[in-house]
Amino acid sequence: MIGRVPALRPARLPGFGVYEACRNGQGLGFPILQLEEGAAVQGLLADLTAVEAERISWYEAGYDAVQREVTTAQGPYLAKLWLPQAGRWELGDPWTLSDWTPKWAALKTEGARRFIAEAEVIGPERANARYHAILVRAASTLRARAEPMPQALRRSVADGDLKIDAQTTAYAKFFAVEDYDLRHRLFAGGMSAKLDRAAFVSGDATVVLPYDPKRDRVLLVEQFRTGPLARGEPNPWMIEAIAGRVDPGETPEQAALREAGEEAGITIERLIEAPRYYPSPGAKSEFIYSYIGIADLPDGAGAPGGVEAEGEDIRPHLLSFDALLGLVSTGEAGNAPLILLALWLDRMRERLRAEA
Structure with a gap:
């Protein structure tokens, strides 16, 4: 967040305990301080400039900055720390760095880097409003690095094959649009002319087609979709497989x-x-993980769903596999994830039915 590693000294904060923040009983991973008589928290004291402290305060939305005395080997210091605003989160289990590190350290580090980069462009308030989306993006980046696509046929990339001269964020809300001025290596050799390219940035998504092989x-599922609306589709309600973003x-x-x-x-x-893929790599960063989901689907299975806070209004449909292929043939199943999963299921359907 501040662009350097400052000098750090072990410090002890008396009168507080540290707990995992929770919402609706769900642990959120990060720690919060709680007044607690007789307790103490071990931490690190960092000497920061005023500008650096301000950048860290951008990240600490939902907290109030206060000053408290901490003790170090060199004596007491008056330190700034951040306490959670009343009622913002619930207290979970006692928090330890060793428990947090395996799951969250890489993600929160990448997320903090991206948060600061966006806050410098769109301001800390708008960046905080996008914090969940920023973490989704960070998690997608880490998965892309850990599990890159194979390159048996594609060219092998070497240093210098891609030069990004400028990168700016043109739009940032639930999704983001980024502009790039770039050059890349040509198959014939040499570098391309400078190219102006844009990417619609969203996080990784998961898609699952529930299938009952016995029946x-x-x-x-059916729900309203903005994409067909923007294209001019007269009926923007879509028949789809179950899908959603992969949360941090x-x-x-x-x-x-x-x-x-x-x-x-x-x-x-x-x-x-089932296959993993970029649905539209020419302009979109979205990467889809797709699955066939074996499930028990008797008559009446499925219930209207969706997360109300996200404006979802979803209706389920039970239908035979032949009816699904009929929707693919007529074009009513007009979206790539459902078509791909229908055809993928067709490849393994007889085996799954025999096993069932």
Whole structure:
């Protein structure tokens, strides 16, 4: 956040305990300080400039800055620290750095770097309003680095093959649009002329098609979609597979199971991995993890769902596999994730039915 590693000294803060922040009983990972008689918290004291302290305060939305005395080997110091605003979060279990590090350290470090970069452009208030989206983006970046696409046929990338001369954020809310001035290596050799390119930035998503091999039926969902509306589609309600963004701190598989409960009120018994892909790599950063979800789908399975706070209004549909292929043939199943999963299921359907 400040662009350097400052001098750090061990320090002890008396009269406080440290706990995981929670919301609605769900742990959020990060620590909050709580007044607690007889307790003490071990931490690190950093000497910062006024500008550096201000940059850190950008990141600490939901907290109030206060001064408290801490003790160090060199004696007492009056230090600034951040206490959570009343009622903003609930207290969870006692928090330790060793428990936090494996799951959150890389993600929060990447997220903090991206937060500061955006705050410098759009301001800290707007960046904080986008903080969840920033973490989604950070998690997507880490997955891309950890699991890059194979390159058996594609060219191998070397240092200097891509030069980004400028990068700016043109729009940033739930999604973002980024402009790039760049040059890249040509297949014939040498570098391209400077190119002006834009990317619509969203996080990784997960898609799951629930399938009951005993009854040979699937569950689909229907909801309003802005994309078809913007294109001019007369009916912007779409028939789809269950889908959603992968939240920070969860895996694509966990996201698929969560979305099945949120959108249709069903439980997936087993996930079968289907292709992973960029649906529109010419301009969109979205990367999709897709699955066939083995589930018990009797008559009446599925319930209207969606997260109200996200404006979701979702209706489930139970139908036979043949009816699904009919929707693909007529074009009513007019979106790539559902078409891909329908065809992928067609490849393995007989085997799954035989196993069931």
